[in-house]
Amino acid sequence: MRYSLNKNRQFKLALISFVTLLIALIMPAKLFASETSKITQLINQSNLDYAHNVVKGDISDIQYRYTPDAWLIGHGGMRIQGREAITQHLNEVLVQRPVSVTVTTISLEKAGDKYIELGESRGTGQSGSTWLGHYMSIWVEKDGQWLIEKNIFN
Numbered sequence: 001m002r003y004s005l006n007k008n009r010q011f012k013l014a015l016i017s018f019v020t021l022l023i024a025l026i027m028p029a030k031l032f033a034s035e036t037s038k039i040t041q042l043i044n045q046s047n048l049d050y051a052h053n054v055v056k057g058d059i060s061d062i063q064y065r066y067t068p069d070a071w072l073i074g075h076g077g078m079r080i081q082g083r084e085a086i087t088q089h090l091n092e093v094l095v096q097r098p099v100s101v102t103v104t105t106i107s108l109e110k111a112g113d114k115y116i117e118l119g120e121s122r123g124t125g126q127s128g129s130t131w132l133g134h135y136m137s138i139w140v141e142k143d144g145q146w147l148i149e150k151n152i153f154n
Contacts, residue, residue, distance in 0.1 A: 039115055040108055042146050043139060047103040047119070054123075057097045063087040066148050067140065073152045098123040114149070115139040121153075 046065055053062050063083055066072075072080040072089065080089050101123040109116045117137045124130050135153035139146050 036108065036110060036115075039139070039146060040105070043105060043108065043115070043117060046146070047105065051101040051103050051121075054094065054101045055098060057094050059087060059090045059094060062090060064147075066151070067142055070148055071150045073150075075154065096126065098125050100124045111138075113140070115146070 050062055050065060053059065063086065066083050066086050068083045069081065070083060070086060072078075072086050080086055101121060103119060103121045105117055105119045107118045115138070117135075117139060119135055119137070121133045121135065122131065133154055135151060137148045137152075138150040140149045141147075
């Protein structure tokens with residue numbers, strides 16, 4: 001009888017250990033999913049604001065999507081570094097404002113303390129011409145805000 005009591009106790013300890021391990025594995029995944037969901041919402045809202053401001057031709061808010069030392073890399077090897085230079089570039093580009101713009105996140109992946117967003121933008125110019133572009137943005141948290149550190153587009 002003593003043997004079965006020990007066996008029963010061992011089973012209970014094993015079960016408790018298994019459940020504890022399972023909780024330890026599941027909880028971080030749930031926390032990560034919750035954090036990613038929150039970041040996804042913030043980035044989606046930032047993209048909606050960006051599209052709205054591009055159509056309005058208002059870069060005052062757009063420039064603050066970027067870190068002060070951000071990189072913008074685009075057509076023909078264009079490379080621009082720094083929020084001020086990016087703002088100047090956007091001022092030049094938005095002279096011919098589009099009539100519609102949509103920005104859609106295709107995927108968002110956590111990479112250390114940053115997030116990598118792959119997405120596409122679509123728009124219609126004043127002449128009625130349309131475009132489809134793709135981009136990759138690396139988002140980083142600075143002073144409680146998620147900002148673009150690097151942005152590559154075509």
